[in-house]
Amino acid sequence: MLNRRTFISTLAASAAAPMVAGAYTVPDAHMPIIVPIKGEFAPGEIHVDPGQFSLYWTMPGNRALRYAVRVGRGDLYEAGEFTIGAKKEWPSWTPTPDMIEREPEKYKQYEDGMPGGPDNPLGARALYLFVPGRGDTFLRIHGTPQPWTIGSAVSNGCVGLVNQHIEHLYNRVPKGTRVVLYPKPPGLG
Template sequence: MVTIGAGYEPYTIHVDPTSFNLFWVLPENQAIMYRVGVARANLYEDGIYTIKRKQEWPTWTPTPDMIAREPEVYAKYADGMPGGVDNPLGARALYLYEGNRDTYLRIHGTPDPLTIGREVSNGCVRLINDHVKDLYDRVPTGTKVFLYPRNMA
């Protein structure tokens, strides 16, 4: 639990990619802070999004862009990978939308906690599984998510 500056709307999520922190804002300038891993520099997409869907132990399918960039890593999963302990989305996923369009960006868990505090993903924000489970239980669909530009949060 941390104290944050005034002006943040309660029950919104704010991601600072420079410090690798996600804040779930509560009333009275309080927030729960989680450490995160974020996208590699050329894949990070700042913006304002809405959580439209949530999933426990989600299925993962790499995007066509991921497969094109690194076919040796991702092509074998083109038909998807069922949820489970080895799945890259971890224990939970929050799906980020712009309007009614799925952006393919997620806030999700990870089976690899060593990726937290690093720029490693293909666009998503990742938390350790215990933290994403906690956040998942707190955050309803319809929540606004602010992904700030690097060095601007």
């Protein structure tokens, strides 16, 4: 778990030098931060609020670590309750048949997959969302090589974080973790 000393030293380091992802400087508003939360949330869960483009990793004492995210565009975002069924570092990626059908000019070339690496759409880490009876939903919480898309509804349904932030979250989240993706507000991408 992230403790106060680690968090303060992380903040001090980030204040001394802005986080740069490639040639892109991540805005301060998109940096992880511990926030108070209202209500009864069990520690060790992930809650995604698409209207705020925020992912919350719940902690004891009505606190959470908030990460800025991007979410699925249009009707590709799927609200619901999931569990982390798999975790992968530098995962390979294969577009779904629906993605290829929607945008063949963009995805057909990757129908046999793309190895993990810095240009891979799943980024540095991926948490795979599962549901009972269905198994893998093909929804992911993952990194992105396009950090400038954080704070928008642009993905094919997944929740995306800056690569350094998914690495930070990934180390805290065990398999079996409960994940809640809340509904998108009307009119959001």
